[in-house]
Amino acid sequence: MTSELTAGEAGAPDAAPAIALRVEGLSKHFGGAQALADVALEVRRGEVLGLLGQNGSGKSTLIKILAGLHAPDPGAKLTVAGRPVALPLPAGEFRKIGIAFVHQHLGLVPSMTVLENLLVGEHATRANWKIGWGRQAERARALFARFGLSLDPFAPVERLSSVQRALFAIVRAFDQLEQTPDALARILILDEPTPFLPAEDVRKLFALVRGIVAEGASVIFVSHDIDEVAEITDRITVLRDGRVAGTLATRGASKAEIIRLIVGRAVDLAGMRAEVRELGPEAVVLSGLSGRSVADLSFRVRAGEVVGITGLIGSGYDDVVGMCFGAVRAKSGFLTLHGAEQDLSIATPHRSVGLGVVLIPGDRLAAGIVPTLSITDNVTLPVLDRFGSQARLSRGAMRDFAAARTEAFDVRPRDPDTLMSAMSGGNQQKVVLAKWFQMKPRLVLLDEPTQGVDIGARAQVFGEIRKMAGEGAAVICASSDHEQLAAICDRVIVLSRGRQVAELAGDAISKSAIAESCYLRVDDLANSSDTEAAAS
Numbered sequence: 001m002t003s004e005l006t007a008g009e010a011g012a013p014d015a016a017p018a019i020a021l022r023v024e025g026l027s028k029h030f031g032g033a034q035a036l037a038d039v040a041l042e043v044r045r046g047e048v049l050g051l052l053g054q055n056g057s058g059k060s061t062l063i064k065i066l067a068g069l070h071a072p073d074p075g076a077k078l079t080v081a082g083r084p085v086a087l088p089l090p091a092g093e094f095r096k097i098g099i100a101f102v103h104q105h106l107g108l109v110p111s112m113t114v115l116e117n118l119l120v121g122e123h124a125t126r127a128n129w130k131i132g133w134g135r136q137a138e139r140a141r142a143l144f145a146r147f148g149l150s151l152d153p154f155a156p157v158e159r160l161s162s163v164q165r166a167l168f169a170i171v172r173a174f175d176q177l178e179q180t181p182d183a184l185a186r187i188l189i190l191d192e193p194t195p196f197l198p199a200e201d202v203r204k205l206f207a208l209v210r211g212i213v214a215e216g217a218s219v220i221f222v223s224h225d226i227d228e229v230a231e232i233t234d235r236i237t238v239l240r241d242g243r244v245a246g247t248l249a250t251r252g253a254s255k256a257e258i259i260r261l262i263v264g265r266a267v268d269l270a271g272m273r274a275e276v277r278e279l280g281p282e283a284v285v286l287s288g289l290s291g292r293s294v295a296d297l298s299f300r301v302r303a304g305e306v307v308g309i310t311g312l313i314g315s316g317y318d319d320v321v322g323m324c325f326g327a328v329r330a331k332s333g334f335l336t337l338h339g340a341e342q343d344l345s346i347a348t349p350h351r352s353v354g355l356g357v358v359l360i361p362g363d364r365l366a367a368g369i370v371p372t373l374s375i376t377d378n379v380t381l382p383v384l385d386r387f388g389s390q391a392r393l394s395r396g397a398m399r400d401f402a403a404a405r406t407e408a409f410d411v412r413p414r415d416p417d418t419l420m421s422a423m424s425g426g427n428q429q430k431v432v433l434a435k436w437f438q439m440k441p442r443l444v445l446l447d448e449p450t451q452g453v454d455i456g457a458r459a460q461v462f463g464e465i466r467k468m469a470g471e472g473a474a475v476i477c478a479s480s481d482h483e484q485l486a487a488i489c490d491r492v493i494v495l496s497r498g499r500q501v502a503e504l505a506g507d508a509i510s511k512s513a514i515a516e517s518c519y520l521r522v523d524d525l526a527n528s529s530d531t532e533a534a535a536s
């Protein structure tokens with residue numbers, strides 16, 4: 001490591017030093033808690049560095065220090081392209097240095113257009129702003145075309161699918177780097193912007209990232225997806241409990257080795273596949289669901305069964321659970337749960353909850369967590385009546401209950417008085433799961449349930465999902481994380497262009513079989529049934 005550090009300083013700044021960014025002695029306390037302890041890492045010019053670590057290991061804290069959102073403890077050193085940069089960074093300084101971010105929540109303003117969002121960074125740095133909208137729209141179109149994105153610059157961001165938003169946010173960050181030509185370096189930090197993107201789009205994104213680093217820029221890629229990290233990064237730095245657990249070259253490192261570095265112990269991935277169980281009677285009948293990109297989808301789910309819904313971006317798989325819950329208006333369709341029929345064109349979340357349906361959305365902020373309240377208040381919110389009347393709630397019992405739930409879901413920190421806003425993203429997601437899984441629902445709708453949840457806790461969440469099914473709930477899980485679907489599902493339904501193109505069950509379910517089925521097209525099915533018809 002020491003010799004690498006010297007190599008970066010050998011070149012004059014103008015000769016494009018080999019080390020784009022280096023931090024040394026970086027520590028950060030929040031009150032008595034140490035989020036980072038003497039962290040040293042470096043990002044080379046023209047490389048993709050993976051930044052990995054369990055929930056709460058300190059990744060976001062490190063990134064927020066680079067964004068000027070947190071001041072580190074005194075004594076930390078930051079060097080960008082060979083030049084020392086004073087810490088803490090003043091607000092907005094990262095732009096001048098040449099760092100651009102895509103955070104977990106993307107930082108887009110949904111009510112504004114794509115073009116307005118693209119220009120927002122430039123608005124912030126220029127005093128007299130006169131926008132030639134026509135010219136800027138042309139520039140935007142050229143930018144999108146370069147990255148293979150078909151986006152209308154004048155479309156409001158709220159009309160984009162969640163995946164389009166993620167891709168747009170990344171392209172916008174690249175653009176910000178290109179729009180600051182006198183910056184010291186060009187460093188793009190991708191902080192889990194695309195959890196579980198379907199393979200097709202991950203490939204596009206990776207091609208884009210590769211193109212950028214080939215031009216001499218650098219990328220820090222934060223992710224919990226080890227396969228993605230193994231594919232896209234050149235080196236990996238792993239944080240554990242706020243310290244650097246190790247840095248290794250990606251090529252030659254095995255998945256097991258990376259996991260061991262992250263978790264501090266081996267995790268048995270092969271053992272994650274769900275065991276085959278006896279299922280209960282038919283619990284759910286979904287018939288003729290249409291709306292958004294979904295066209296006339298029907299399927300049944302038995303009590304105790306976990307059914308996965310997946311497909312590529314735009315296939316409609318991610319619209320299904322929202323419509324089943326009434327959170328997204330369906331054009332038509334009926335959902336019958338244990339004999340009670342709901343017209344999904346007029347369903348509401350309130351009515352669904354009354355029928356025993358819960359929806360756990362991928363976006364934890366939309367999942368009803370209140371950041372300003374504690375773990376206890378968040379976990380007990382849906383079941384407050386168990387702890388007395390509104391006038392006299394038993395705080396002690398609520399706290400004990402929350403403590404047991406946080407233990408079961410390995411939430412860190414364990415203290416149930418911790419405010420949600422002081423927790424890492426992955427730990428917030430564990431609280432969301434702990435909160436909704438206790439409702440004893442009859443139908444559980446999951447939308448990317450382990451988004452942002454680290455590899456160590458995933459197995460626990462999978463276990464909880466199976467346990468709920470074991471208690472008789474029907475579960476529908478929309479996800480593009482094929483490894484997750486293979487681990488928890490009894491059956492996986494694959495959509496293409498809003499229609500079912502494949503159904504895998506039992507032993508036929510595997511990560512690669514699901515991925516392959518996602519490439520089936522409705523037209524392929526039509527052709528094969530034509531062939532079958534001709535043959536018979």
Ligand SMILES: Nc1ncnc2c1ncn2[C@@H]1O[C@H](COP(=O)(O)OP(=O)(O)OP(=O)(O)O)[C@@H](O)[C@H]1O
Nearest residue numbers: 030035055056057058059060061422423424425426
């Ligand atoms: N504003 C804050 N106040 C108090 N503690 C905080 C604050 N922000 C982070 N922490 C604590 O610092 C530690 C590191 O959190 P951080 O968000 O950096 O983790 P992370 O590696 O990004 O996790 P995740 O993968 O879940 O996003 C955690 O223990 C967290 O509770």
